[in-house]
Amino acid sequence: xxxxxxxxxxxIYMLITLFVAITLNxxxxxxxxxxxxxxxxxxxxxxxxxxxxxxxxxxxLNLKGTLWQQYIGYWNDILHGNLGPSYYFYPETVNQIIASxxxxxxxxxxxxxxxxxxxxxxxxxYSGWKRGFAxxxxxxxxxxxxxxxxxxxxxxxxxxxxxxxxxxxxxxFPVAQAYSITVSPGFNLxxxxxxxxxxxxxxxxxxxxxxxxxxxxxxxxxxxILDEDYLLLAKAKGLSVKTIRKRYVNKNAMLPVTTSIALxxxxxxxxxxxxxxxFSYPGIGYALYTAVTVSDYPLIEGIFLIITLTVILxxxxxxxxxxxxxxxxxxx
Amino acid sequence: MSDREEEVIKILRSSSQFNRFKDFMKKLLHxxxxxxxxxxxxxxxxxxxxxxxxxxxxxxxTNAPPFQPPTRQHLLGTDYLGEDVLSWFxxxxxxxxxxxxxxxxxxxxxxxxxxxxxxxxxxQVDNVLMRIVDVLLVIPGFPLLVILxxxxxxxxxxxxxxxSILSWPFLSRVxxxxxxxxxxxxxxxxxxxxxxxxxxxxxxxxxxNLIPIIFINVIFLAVGGVVAQAGLAFFGLGDLRSVxxxxxxxxxxxxxxxxxxxxWWLIPxxxxxVALGIGANFLGNAIYELTQxxxxxx
Numbered sequence: 001x002x003x004x005x006x007x008x009x010x011x012i013y014m015l016i017t018l019f020v021a022i023t024l025n026x027x028x029x030x031x032x033x034x035x036x037x038x039x040x041x042x043x044x045x046x047x048x049x050x051x052x053x054x055x056x057x058x059x060x061l062n063l064k065g066t067l068w069q070q071y072i073g074y075w076n077d078i079l080h081g082n083l084g085p086s087y088y089f090y091p092e093t094v095n096q097i098i099a100s101x102x103x104x105x106x107x108x109x110x111x112x113x114x115x116x117x118x119x120x121x122x123x124x125x126y127s128g129w130k131r132g133f134a135x136x137x138x139x140x141x142x143x144x145x146x147x148x149x150x151x152x153x154x155x156x157x158x159x160x161x162x163x164x165x166x167x168x169x170x171x172x173f174p175v176a177q178a179y180s181i182t183v184s185p186g187f188n189l190x191x192x193x194x195x196x197x198x199x200x201x202x203x204x205x206x207x208x209x210x211x212x213x214x215x216x217x218x219x220x221x222x223x224x225i226l227d228e229d230y231l232l233l234a235k236a237k238g239l240s241v242k243t244i245r246k247r248y249v250n251k252n253a254m255l256p257v258t259t260s261i262a263l264x265x266x267x268x269x270x271x272x273x274x275x276x277x278x279f280s281y282p283g284i285g286y287a288l289y290t291a292v293t294v295s296d297y298p299l300i301e302g303i304f305l306i307i308t309l310t311v312i313l314x315x316x317x318x319x320x321x322x323x324x325x326x327x328x329x330x331x332x
Numbered sequence: 333m334s335d336r337e338e339e340v341i342k343i344l345r346s347s348s349q350f351n352r353f354k355d356f357m358k359k360l361l362h363x364x365x366x367x368x369x370x371x372x373x374x375x376x377x378x379x380x381x382x383x384x385x386x387x388x389x390x391x392x393x394t395n396a397p398p399f400q401p402p403t404r405q406h407l408l409g410t411d412y413l414g415e416d417v418l419s420w421f422x423x424x425x426x427x428x429x430x431x432x433x434x435x436x437x438x439x440x441x442x443x444x445x446x447x448x449x450x451x452x453x454x455x456q457v458d459n460v461l462m463r464i465v466d467v468l469l470v471i472p473g474f475p476l477l478v479i480l481x482x483x484x485x486x487x488x489x490x491x492x493x494x495x496s497i498l499s500w501p502f503l504s505r506v507x508x509x510x511x512x513x514x515x516x517x518x519x520x521x522x523x524x525x526x527x528x529x530x531x532x533x534x535x536x537x538x539x540x541n542l543i544p545i546i547f548i549n550v551i552f553l554a555v556g557g558v559v560a561q562a563g564l565a566f567f568g569l570g571d572l573r574s575v576x577x578x579x580x581x582x583x584x585x586x587x588x589x590x591x592x593x594x595x596w597w598l599i600p601x602x603x604x605x606v607a608l609g610i611g612a613n614f615l616g617n618a619i620y621e622l623t624q625x626x627x628x629x630x
Contacts, residue, residue: 013463017466028480028483031483146609148602152598152605266472269475270474270477292569300478301479304478307472
């Protein structure tokens with residue numbers, strides 16, 4: 001049973017985490033020496049500017065007044081959903097950049113996560129149930145695969161499948177980008193085909209390094225459940241193996257997998273960012289990489305805030321789903 | 333207190349500490365998985381030592397032609413400036429391992445301190461510490477690393493510091509739950525009865541019993557540290573002039589190693605990371621199996 005109290009408490013944790021992230025966002029840039037407003041003008045206009053422009057940008061960046069006034073101004077902007085101007089892409093705002101990039105990242109993350117969970121659950125359930133060779137094999141490859149750094153695997157795939165191997169003079173997969181420049185974005189077949197084609201290598205990279213975690217967890221849970229009393233009872237009742245496996249084992253083993261999705265989500269984000277960098281995939285990871293290389297601080301902060309918000313919301317959702325799924329959990 | 337009671341306390345304590353540790357080391361050296369893991373880790377340390385004393389070239393020496401595949405003079409070819417890849421790899425192994433283990437030791441120290449304090453003293457202390465841990469565990473790690481590294485000076489020390497500060501929360505939770513169960517053991521009760529203070533009990537009865545778990549976690553924290561540092565370097569953060577596995581991969585990406593098919597430049601640093609991960613897993617699993625004989629194979 002989920003009580004209202006539990007939901008409220010989780011919600012408060014969520015707010016505290018957000019508060020910490022936002023305050024960090026505010027304090028960090030103010031700890032580095034130098035005037036960010038000057039930096040914009042120097043990088044953008046090569047120093048050809050007048051004092052009024054400087055004042056304008058300073059107020060846009062909340063750099064006026066005491067630290068406390070700046071902090072209030074910062075919160076005001078955040079609560080109005082305004083993440084400020086980007087130094088590098090100025091006058092494009094951080095909001096605009098994130099809005100155009102976030103869908104690509106969510107597409108990569110969502111698809112990779114879904115495929116990883118499905119593969120992990122099937123393999124884990126099989127090897128936990130059968131044990132023996134399949135089990136040893138799963139454990140061995142899991143150790144190997146989880147030790148692979150995402151970005152190195154991405155580079156290897158890029159080198160092998162997008163550069164080295166050619167069939168009839170054509171490469172198997174595209175080297176970079178999210179879709180070919182020859183198609184027009186929209187709901188049409190060539191575009192969708194191109195998007196899928198371009199996302200194949202990034203998604204495969206993420207899946208290969210993510211599914212073993214789910215598989216091992218599923219396997220361990222299945223092994224534990226096989227020792228439970230209610231399974232003995234089910235056998236004694238004479239239920240078929242298929243029913244036992246489906247209704248008694250797999251269904252219960254899915255619970256820990258559900259909770260682990262939230263934690264896995266927080267860690268796969270880092271992987272997705274690095275993979276985006278390798279494939280110049282136009283998601284927020286690649287935008288963050290660009291922002292880092294050109295010291296575009298507002299963009300770095302904006303992306304950090306949005307991705308933190310996304311992960312926190314995902315966590316909150318999984319918490320609620322878990323409590324709903326498992327009637328044994330009493331949350332107060 | 334009578335002599336007999338003191339005797340009992342002595343026996344209870346000695347069985348809990350040093351003898352167990354010696355026993356454990358003996359078992360470890362006869363365990364196949366543990367030996368495999370130790371050999372792999374030893375090999376990496378050996379590579380680092382060779383790199384330190386006998387790298388064939390100065391890694392910044394640019395006398396050879398760039399993007400040269402492996403030859404007799406340059407066994408792993410050259411990079412975009414004509415620098416020797418083998419020398420980069422040999423020296424880089426040392427730096428990467430140093431970074432990884434520094435992070436592991438600092439963050440294990442914080443993690444154990446927080447976990448034991450929370451678990452042993454409980455109450456409000458526990459509550460406050462674990463809420464901090466909750467917040468740190470929920471914020472996505474890599475973006476947080478990126479934002480901290482972007483604003484702090486780009487040195488190897490900064491990277492070690494930032495990664496150490498962010499790596500301990502998970503360990504502290506494990507240590508806390510272990511401490512909670514150790515607190516109920518008889519020999520802790522014996523120590524309490526003999527009038528030892530909380531801190532004395534923590535250092536004499538609790539921490540010695542956590543050593544296998546701490547050891548496993550130090551290994552995995554080191555692997556995590558190496559991978560995270562490499563990821564940060566690959567993202568263009570930290571000291572990019574430092575010679576390590578991460579900067580090798582960064583320059584490969586930044587200088588279009590892909591376009592030149594420079595597999596000889598790409599494969600070594602990645603294999604180093606993979607070997608470290610596999611070695612750590614073997615050793616970690618072996619220690620886990622030895623300390624929890626009721627679960628798992630062997």
